[in-house]
Amino acid sequence: MKRFVIGLFFVLEGCLCPFAQHLSLLFTRGEVEEIRAEKGTVPAFDQSVSEVLSAADAAINVPISVPVPVDGGGGAVHEQHKSNYYAMFHCGIAYQLTGEKKYAQYVADMLEAYAKLYPTLGFHPVRLSPVPGRLFWQTLNESVWLVHTAIAYDCIYSTLSTQQRTIIEKNLFTPMADFIMEGMDGNCANNKTFNKMHNHATWATAAVGMTGLVTNREEYVKKALYGSDGTGKRGGFIRQMDYLFSPDGYFTEGAYYQRYAIWPFVIFAQCIEHKMPELQIFNYRDGILLKALTTLIQLSYEGEFFHINDALQKGLSAQELVYAVDILYNHYPEDKSLLSVAKAYQHAYLPTIGGFRVARDIALGKAIPVVYRSGVFRDGRNGNEGGIAVIRSTDPKLNSALTLKASSHGLSHGHFDKLTMAYYDNGNEILADYGASRFLNIEAKNKGHYTNENRTFAKQTIAHNTLTVDETTHFNGDIQVSSRYHSDIVYSNLEGKNFQVIVAKETHAYPGVEMRRTLAYIPTPFLQFPLILDVVQATSNGEHQYDYPFWYNGQFVSVNFPYNKAKNESKTLGTKNGYQHLWVEAWGHNENQNTSRFTFFNRNRFYTLSTATTPQTELMILRLGANDPDFNLRNETAFLIREKGRKKHTFATSIETHGDYDVRMETSCNLTSSCEEVKVVTDTPAYTVIRATYKERHSVTLCLSNPDDGTENKHSVTIEGMVYTWNGRCGVFIK
């Protein structure tokens, strides 16, 4: 890495000339010529180009509007400035692809209008962001504006007079890049952000770096690549490539923000590749950008990203992914599965050579399916800060995925939910992660920003399918503390044909309480679909209340215990840490059986949770929505298992997927669970054994060796006279 940095300095100092060449950021002259020559050969790509041209035509038919900033995300003026950068971007490209001057003229006129406005702006009047912008309420949007506009400027540069260029660069690009890099009026929040290891910094460095490339300012490029101090030791794009992804290409905030983060990475990398090919930026760190994309693809279900941390409903169709797929396929044309991502989820191509080649190769039938695989996606720069485990069925027809979050906190977008599981099946999210509480771009909803309930509910532990101890959030909800630690994936066996298993551990979320979770995914000859056994072990020297919710999506069908239900009055479960948002819909105890069962259905399939309980176990059905003055929360539902006054407790649950329900034919089968009992048979420091019993005397016995050392040892336990022997941490015995 060190040598590489030196090499780059050499490059920077040795080649002033190429900086002066234009059309060299997102396109080169040769690429534009190839695109123009291929017109008509790939209809899907022609369609994307014609959409860009339509957008450009629509833009130039409306008078230019460059208003004084007044509002936040979703507001009319905010949206105007946003649509302006798209308009310039589209017109710049339209000029290159058609040669029609009117498009260039439009960009020039708008840039001149901005060059008039920009110097007059102080900080934005909406004071919501700690990093306020001038044109937008937060500098982040200003960086995004500049990334697009730099490309537009590159596209029309040759049509401008020297005087025009001077005005635009002096009054707009330079002050904006300086502002993004340094801040203004003694507010150096921007400078801090610029040098952070954070996705906002990626946008900032891309914006400044691309401005440097297009305006021929080396020092901007250098600072963009190596931070304000130019050393590469504290900030800069290169260091971000080292720090923001784990060796597996996982971005610590989770897939939703990885989507957003990858955009400036690939667009700036493309510009660097064009201007400074010697850097071989796409090969940097063993091709980390491609790894980031393939990991992002793996962290999705039916095209939508897993809802870890602050996630909204986005996925492989997002425009950022169009950039990533088209730019990276152009550099890695051997990865034909990228084509199938574009084919299945993306409805447009970039109007670049990459977009053209993706469209062409899809048309040539070269796409091969993505293999969604089980895997551990390690977190942390060095891959040693836990990670996200994903179990997928070996038979892709089953279309199910089980996730376990055992990562580090995930920066400011992280949630306090160590060891959370989620289950996706049959095209739906069955056991759910709430994700974020935010109405992106809807100004009436907290100006499009995260709502207050994101903090009071969505980030709290109780919002997740994991253990809350004593009604307190992990790390007491303190991000400073949480950020110091990470969970660990202590064992995984994802290759097994007979079963897949993952074991994770968390020892810091609650001082004095050790938590472990084992998720086993087990096809059996007697159940309709693979079985999930979920074992959550809490161990402490003191007595605690352990709350374990299953947030489920579906319609309640039945439980096997008597319950009371809120009839004319409804009350909340608690007063803080997210509990204040939970209506208690029903509550009961199971005094007759040692296994409590809850069945719900989602679309045409049924799900039964069968869990080992005692007559003291409190069982509840919760509904989200209390203390939500602005109607920001969705009305989700949970099945809560509460154990009180326990030092050590093991939650053992059979998650059975069953049933076929055909509305068209009005037929149904297997709608009732086969599970008869789930029992913790043995629970010692050395071994925990769970047995789940099903109809017709079938059973699945899951044997766990608890100590973390010697995971490859041979183990054996004797239960009811029968000896169970296994190698490694987990044994599964099916009868």
Add this chain to the structure above:
Amino acid sequence: MKRFVIGLFFVLEGCLCPFAQHLSLLFTRGEVEEIRAEKGTVPAFDQSVSEVLSAADAAINVPISVPVPVDGGGGAVHEQHKSNYYAMFHCGIAYQLTGEKKYAQYVADMLEAYAKLYPTLGFHPVRLSPVPGRLFWQTLNESVWLVHTAIAYDCIYSTLSTQQRTIIEKNLFTPMADFIMEGMDGNCANNKTFNKMHNHATWATAAVGMTGLVTNREEYVKKALYGSDGTGKRGGFIRQMDYLFSPDGYFTEGAYYQRYAIWPFVIFAQCIEHKMPELQIFNYRDGILLKALTTLIQLSYEGEFFHINDALQKGLSAQELVYAVDILYNHYPEDKSLLSVAKAYQHAYLPTIGGFRVARDIALGKAIPVVYRSGVFRDGRNGNEGGIAVIRSTDPKLNSALTLKASSHGLSHGHFDKLTMAYYDNGNEILADYGASRFLNIEAKNKGHYTNENRTFAKQTIAHNTLTVDETTHFNGDIQVSSRYHSDIVYSNLEGKNFQVIVAKETHAYPGVEMRRTLAYIPTPFLQFPLILDVVQATSNGEHQYDYPFWYNGQFVSVNFPYNKAKNESKTLGTKNGYQHLWVEAWGHNENQNTSRFTFFNRNRFYTLSTATTPQTELMILRLGANDPDFNLRNETAFLIREKGRKKHTFATSIETHGDYDVRMETSCNLTSSCEEVKVVTDTPAYTVIRATYKERHSVTLCLSNPDDGTENKHSVTIEGMVYTWNGRCGVFIK
């Protein structure tokens, strides 16, 4: 009609011979030969045939199981008997299409097993139905069983020995047909049903009639066609064709049950057509069966039926519609729009000549789109009992539909909701009708039957977008009373290019209260989408409380008035008539403006209700789910407008559709409503004038002439010095 009956009698008495011919119910010998000859020419049809053969193969590979009945809908034994009739049906057809004896043998074996079981059965042990069956918990399912089995028997008849036929007919078909027609053990519920004008009777007459056709029992055919007394004056299939559909082909229970009702109509009609072509059954009553189908198609949105009365989520993909489309297209091959229904929504073809021709003609590219049109679908045998009005945009790209229910009660599946409106837009149900509370075929949910909440909530007036007076349901919830009356559609103008309007009236739901509703659908040059103006007029001599809810599907965005919200405690709105199921989530008054506004969004579009209010108007947000011990209700939400102590009140609401919200591109526009005021400008017995004002001084003035006579007169009113003149009942003035 009289002559026709006589003609039919002649036919019955004149042609005993054709009854003895076999293969003549769903197929004729010639049709089977054509299907076999065309094998391989239409891949989509071959696919459907191969699915039937696969189903038949799957059936014959499992030992025959004909268990003693024990359970209700969704139960294992219930489902076994259901799958048995499908198995016989599939195997019968498979035998005809392949000539392979194994299929015929399977049907014969199973029929013999049933012939052993059936005579041993008393009434079914599950006592939930007033019309209990023997094989199934209700006789209805027994009729369905027999319809399928009669076809299977026809298909394999020629393979059976005389002795086999005797046993099967004597021990199974005859007693079952007798039971369906007469009842048993002094319980004559079946006989009553058989002669009713009701869809269960259609199944019963089809079952008995088809049994008569296949077993050569004329008296069965005669009774099926003309009722038990053979006169045609009280019961029978022919009379059902006269009584169960309005002249427009509307079935009084609503589209959901019309779907179910049409199945036995078309299948029995097909058998009659084959056996007694002289009857020209498909031409009967001016082709009422085709009208029934096309009306059913019109009463759908995006392939799903409007949720009027007891409706679940079903639509054009239902198997009943496959029967209707394939059988009727075979008789009306000139209606090429039927092909597009099959193409868009149906994933299979009947393995009959009709199915073949539909598949073939689709493959030949002959499908033309269905034109979904505005229309009034009259209710009542003579078309004079109100009806369902549907307003659709003239531009099909807008994809919206507005419905107004002003029909008669709709038999036992009717709801108490005169003048209900619903709004469908952008592919979604926006202002919703709850439909039924039922979990079809899910035994754990009240054995798959309607839940208790269907009566306590779904049928009540407050569950619907119409007026509830004094917290009491229309007709006090008394079906006897409700069935005596119907609403009236007093005016409609659905051809207007400038606007479409419908006016309906209800005077019996509440003695002493007259209710009118006007729905106007108005494209304007200044709003993004057509505007809906909704005027609900209540007139009475006494003081009342008027509750008007909008049940909406979407996420609350904002209101323009202060409100309190249930924080730690939630209470119900009332104690009976459905009110006991409603949590009051928020409540407020608008003391500062005369127009109260509520905005919500659904997917990528926004909807704003702006309604004329006073400071006394109570405004609430309601959520469904209280007093629901078994978790049967969905958690729907409503915006309620309550006026207290009013004799006369006019609710005037602007329903504005606006906004574009693109998650992929993260762009949004027009997310806030343009509506500034909605005002009842004039409200006299003669005229009511509503003015809705929008941004930039635009307005829409809706002038209504209130008296029902002279609807074609010329009217004029003077408002603020301006004279408004219009012809007919409604004038719309856009500024």
